[in-house]
Structure formats: structure tokens, C-alpha cells
Amino acid sequence: MPPFIFFIIFWFSIFQNSIHFLSANPTASSCSNGGPRISYPFHLNHPQQPQTLSYEDVPSGFDLLCKNNLTTIHFPSLGDYLVVKSISYPAKRINLLDPRNCVHHVFLNLDLSLTPFQYFYVLKNYTYLNCSTSLPRPFMEIPCMSASDFHVYTVEPSLPLPDSCVAVKTVAIPFEYSPYLSDNSLGLGLTWDFPLFQETRTEYTVVSICMFVIVVAILVSIKVQWSRRNPGEKEDQLLQSL
Numbered sequence: 253m254p255p256f257i258f259f260i261i262f263w264f265s266i267f268q269n270s271i272h273f274l275s276a277n278p279t280a281s282s283c284s285n286g287g288p289r290i291s292y293p294f295h296l297n298h299p300q301q302p303q304t305l306s307y308e309d310v311p312s313g314f315d316l317l318c319k320n321n322l323t324t325i326h327f328p329s330l331g332d333y334l335v336v337k338s339i340s341y342p343a344k345r346i347n348l349l350d351p352r353n354c355v356h357h358v359f360l361n362l363d364l365s366l367t368p369f370q371y372f373y374v375l376k377n378y379t380y381l382n383c384s385t386s387l388p389r390p391f392m393e394i395p396c397m398s399a400s401d402f403h404v405y406t407v408e409p410s411l412p413l414p415d416s417c418v419a420v421k422t423v424a425i426p427f428e429y430s431p432y433l434s435d436n437s438l439g440l441g442l443t444w445d446f447p448l449f450q451e452t453r454t455e456y457t458v459v460s461i462c463m464f465v466i467v468v469a470i471l472v473s474i475k476v477q478w479s480r481r482n483p484g485e486k487e488d489q490l491l492q493s494l
């Protein structure tokens with residue numbers, strides 16, 4: 253077999269292995285037939301079964317759990333589980349739903365700082381107000397956080413505090429309250445990032461380049477030896493090819 257064919261096959265197999273490793277999903281699974289496909293970096297924890305997965309590489313924060321056929325994710329800062337609506341692996345995006353249909357309760361309480369996640373959308377600081385009387389328009393009350401005796405609003409932090417209100421917290425959130433948010437049609441979009449993945453990828457690239465250099469060196473030395481051993485043959489070949 254001519255060396256260059258060997259070389260192409262060898263290089264191609266390294267390349268394929270890298271691709272396989274990077275998009276590896278030996279444990280791809282889901283919680284229901286139409287549910288999001290769960291694969292690396294996410295990891296499905298089966299509550300009934302002991303750990304069945306062999307992935308030692310899974311970074312913390314990517315554990316998902318099936319509950320009543322729904323895919324869920326747990327954030328310690330929130331206490332409750334959020335439902336995973338969809339996952340896009342190429343876009344590194346996960347869309348979540350709040351089972352309590354109160355996305356502002358999530359915005360107010362979710363602390364992503366110690367997780368691999370960030371909001372997918374551009375953030376803006378808003379102040380949550382808790383008011384003893386309801387405010388006139390253009391203030392829009394967040395119904396799922398309000399009751400008959402208190403009324404919750406999100407406002408720009410620069411707004412002077414109305415008399416009947418206390419400022420609960422100022423947080424960077426993706427959306428101000430709007431009626432669209434109340435019907436749960438707009439998921440909570442998060443994106444993820446974790447250094448392990450980049451490191452692994454870099455290591456693989458370095459390993460691949462080293463292999464490439466070694467293979468080239470071996471091929472060159474084989475070629476040199478071969479042409480030394482068969483000088484006559486080589487000349488014949490050259491003559492034939494002319």
C-alpha cells in the first residue's frame with residue numbers, strides 16, 4: 253500500500269475519533285418519547301436506579317432528572333425543579349419552563365453565579381417592588397407574585413420608589429414583566445459554558461498535532477530507507493512515469 257494512502261487512512265481515523273469524542277453520546281437518552289434528547293454534557297440521574305452511567309467526566313450542574321416523564325433540572329438557589337423544554341447542543345442552549353408558571357419568581361430567586369449557565373438573552377437590571385396598594389398604569393403587576401393585599405412590580409432601578417412600596421431586590425434579568433411572560437409561552441433560555449470541554453478539546457488538538465508530526469516523521473524515514481534500498485527500482489519508476 254502506498255504510504256500516502258496509509259497516511260490518509262490513519263489521519264482520517266484520528267480525526268473521526270476526535271469528532272466522536274467531542275460529540276460523544278454513549279449515554280444519550282430521554283425522559284419520554286418526545287422529550288429532549290439528553291447527551292453530553294447533560295447527564296440523566298435515574299432516581300430509582302443507582303448510578304448506571306459510566307461518564308466520570310460530567311461536570312456538576314448538568315444533572316437532569318426525570319419526573320412524571322418530564323425532564324427536569326434542579327438549581328439549589330431556586331429550591332424547585334424547572335422543566336427542560338428543549339436542548340440545542342450546537343447552540344448550547346437549554347429552554348426551561350417554570351412548572352408554577354411564574355417566570356418572575358425564577359428571575360428573582362435563581363442565582364446562576366455558581367452554575368455553568370448564563371441567561372441566553374441580554375440582561376438588564378430591574379428592581380422588584382412589593383407594594384401595599386396597587387399602582388396605576390403604566391405599572392404592570394406580576395399576577396403570579398401578587399395577592400389581594402400586596403402587589404409586585406418590576407421597574408427600572410432609577411425610578412423613585414413609590415410611597416406604598418418597598419424595594420425587594422435589584423437583579424439582572426432578561427425581560428421586564430409583560431403579559432407574554434405570564435402564559436409560559438416564553439421559555440427561560442440559558443446557555444452553558446464550562447472550561448473542561450475547552451481543555452479537553454485543546455488537549456485533543458495538541459495530541460492530534462503530535463501524532464501528525466510523528467506520522468510524517470515515520471513516513472519520511474520509511475521513504476528515505478526505501479529509496480536507499482531500491483535506487484534502481486526508483487529510477488525505473490521515474491522512467492516509466494515520464
Ligand SMILES: *[C@@H]1O[C@H](CO)[C@@H](O)[C@H](O)[C@H]1NC(C)=O
Pocket residue numbers: 284320321
Ligand atoms: C409516562 O409515559 C408512559 C408511556 O408513554 C405512560 O404509560 C405513563 O402513564 C406516563 N406517566 C405519567 C406520569 O405521565
Ligand SMILES: *[C@@H]1O[C@H](CO)[C@@H](O)[C@H](O)[C@H]1NC(C)=O
Pocket residue numbers: 375376377423424
Ligand atoms: C446591575 O447592577 C449591578 C450593580 O449596580 C452592576 O454591577 C451590574 O453590572 C448591572 N448589570 C447590568 C446587566 O446592567
Ligand SMILES: *[C@@H]1O[C@H](CO)[C@@H](O)[C@H](O)[C@H]1NC(C)=O
Pocket residue numbers: 382383397402404420
Ligand atoms: C411582599 O410582601 C408580602 C407581605 O407584605 C409578603 O408576604 C410577600 O412574600 C412579599 N413578596 C415578595 C416578592 O417579597
